[in-house]
Amino acid sequence: MDMLLDLVARLGRTTLGLIRAAGSLTLFALSGLSHIVRPPFYGRVFLSTFLETGFFSLPVVALTALFSGGVIALQSYTGFAQYHVQSAIAGIVVLAVTRELGPVLAGLMVAGRVGAAMAAEIGTMRVTDQVDALTTLSTNPMKYLVAPRLLAGLIALPLLVLVADVLGVAGGFTVSVVKLGFSPHAYITATLNSVKVIDVTVGLVKAALFGFLIALMGCYYGYNSKGGAEGVGTATTSAVVAASILLLAFDYLLTDLFFSQ
């Protein structure tokens, strides 16, 4: 009986903890969003975060997309050749890249690179009193640290995904033409016939949401970090893990919303 009560108590505590965390995260997100649209605006902070999130993530996202496109082409060929439908490869590559691989892989790369950096930077500022110093200098930390980062994530990731889409398709094209012996003209024609506005658009919508979630997790865990270097390390890990899981969960939900029959 005692064991059962103990189990129920633990379950209750965990549930309450989860509800409390969800509430705290929601309030944090709403507060951050409200500061995006209320002055003063910190254009310089936004610009530097936007460059860090977008421009400096370009190499890693570009390489990931390029190789992934190539892998999709190779794998599809292996399977499709058995049924003599190799001509479908261009369509498969463009569909996979624009709908899923572009936004998801770019999101995961940015979560690892930028989400971690945001959590570490804000976390360090928190444990070294820099966040409190902002408050004493007539600056709202949510407005100065969080709002510009949320906005940067929201805008930068769709732009990165556009690049990832193009390079993913280019990766598939390169492998198909150079290694698998496809005609360049036929491959490009098949690609253009397969690409759909809805696929690209939904990919970009996903990217915007992923960008927001990555920045939100980085800011939230960084802002609430405590306990010195160890706390900052924990915040950084938590931000990347939480962003990656949320990203995949929302990817499923959006895919279900837009593409399920």
Place this chain on the structure above:
Amino acid sequence: MTGTLPKIRIRDLHKSFGSKKVLDGINLDVMPGTSFVIIGGSGSGKSVLLRCILGLITPDAGSIEIDGEDMITASPRRQDVLRGKIGMLFQNGALFDSLPVWENVTFGLLALKRLTRKEARTHAGGILAQVGLDPSVGELYPSELSGGMQKRVGLARAIAAQPDILFFDEPTTGLDPIMGAVIDGLIVDCVKKLGSTAIAITHDMASAQRIGDEAAMLYKGQLIWQGPASALMDSGNAMVDQFTHGRREGPITMELRR
């Protein structure tokens, strides 16, 4: 009547973290133009008290008035206005790593749009000179400065907006005795020049006597003694005397786990 109004008035202030009582019924009046020093051991609640006055921590009960206006019940906008009267030197400097020194120093002025960035760059040189630093230091980043220089930059940032009130959290911690004396001298000069009211918290007795006009000792969340800073070393209070002379034996017992 306004001449007798305390700059900072604290009544029955309480703050606990979980079951640990950190502030337990603090009453304090700091008169305008006074340099008030609060001494006390590590974990006695000194920093929490300053953070409560700044509005960075919300107390559980009690009132904190700045110029007669309650900081705790004021609207967020009024809290910002009241906080704007206060300059703060943090224990570790709390300089913004990503900004050069000149931008750190003028951060508050830029936030209030009192200066353009071009003006701020020039203005920072003048403030850095006030704390004994060459204006060229303005182009460096905090990580390129020594501990003493970081404290000076922190002091420059605290006085940049010419605040009515200045807070100093352990201003000499981590500095050698000579640099500590230099920082204390700069603090006294700045406070006099600005005519500000100052509260410093420290456990450095030499620093407390150099900075303070008045002093109080915080022990287990309560102010157990208050008097002139010049009387710190001979207060007549057994606890204060034990603390100021650093005696191992006495009424204060350290909670050490054996």
